Amino acid sequence: MNIFRFAGDMTHLISILVLLLKIYATKSCSGISLKTQELYAIVFVARYLDLFTDFISVYNTVMKLVFIGCSLAIVWCMRLHRVVRRTYNKDVDTFRHYFLVLGCFLLALFVHEKFTFQEVLWAFSIYLEAVAILPQLVLLQRSGNVDNLTVQYVFFLGAYRAFYILNWIYRYLTEPHFGRWIASVAGLVQTALYADFFYYYFISWKNNAKLQLPA
Template identity: 80%
Template sequence: MMKVVFIVSSLAIVWFMRLHPVIKRSYDKELDTFRYYLLVLGSFVLALLIHEKFTVQEVFWAFSIYLEAVAILPQLFLLQRSGNVDNLAAQYVFFLGAYRAFYIFNWIYRYFTEPYFTRWIACVSGLVQTALYADFFYYYFISPMMPFLLAVDTDDFRWSCIGSSFP
């Protein structure tokens, strides 16, 4: 049941991003220049090279884990290029990162409670994904207006709060 909820909510997010008139108006195609196909191709090649067992199911599982680890990069790249992060986008990115960060606790728990916990690919990929959020988390938490509006200094790619500056 939870997998169905996950898939439906993911499709709803994609629908809002691509087709909803209000959200679509705020999308700037000229700023969205990230070559996402390189992430897909790189994840697939990595899955062919590094997997737990060379079966179709395991290779595709590894591919999905690797792709999930880097899937946030186009969003972070677009936020940096646009120079502004509105409240909705900031909260969305924050909760995506928090989900992955809290998932690390699941691995720690499973390591100590399951005698043969061996999903090291998921653990390493999850740590990489959480590290990709680290810069965003840092500026999200030190921002005095944290739950409101954030901006990006595109000259040195640092997050900052609108109306404030960080050292």
């Protein structure tokens, strides 16, 4: 594992921990898209079914279990926790995310590296992760003025993708048979979706002001 892959994993983990901190410390999920969290839960469950068939390392197994467990815990809190669920912005979080699930699944059926059950689910999870942030970004734009913990959550998610692009570049330059082109292309698409957010994040940081996204 190279430093870029490790940094990507850690920023991804930090983003989830920041979100859990917001939910459990403030007892609020205001500004958080349940649609995005449900998409991430589907991503992790679909991608990490190999937990039952393949063992790579203790680190790999632990990280997979953490991502699955945390994503399901977040969805549970937002849907079923009697205090947290009251703060959910249901009227603003109206993105029809099931179209993303259907579209990504159909794409995975036709564009994959090998037509097996596990490989198709892996491709599906990669495609879905690339667009899973869309409901959250739409919610932020509709909300306009968002709290700091939500902003940091999205920032670390974007940083995670940026580190993974560096990881792929490093592996392409150092590994003779680096593959997984699907992950690389989807990762570039996902990172591009953060461009507008990072622009306004930089402006707010430069002006030492609270982040405000145009509606």
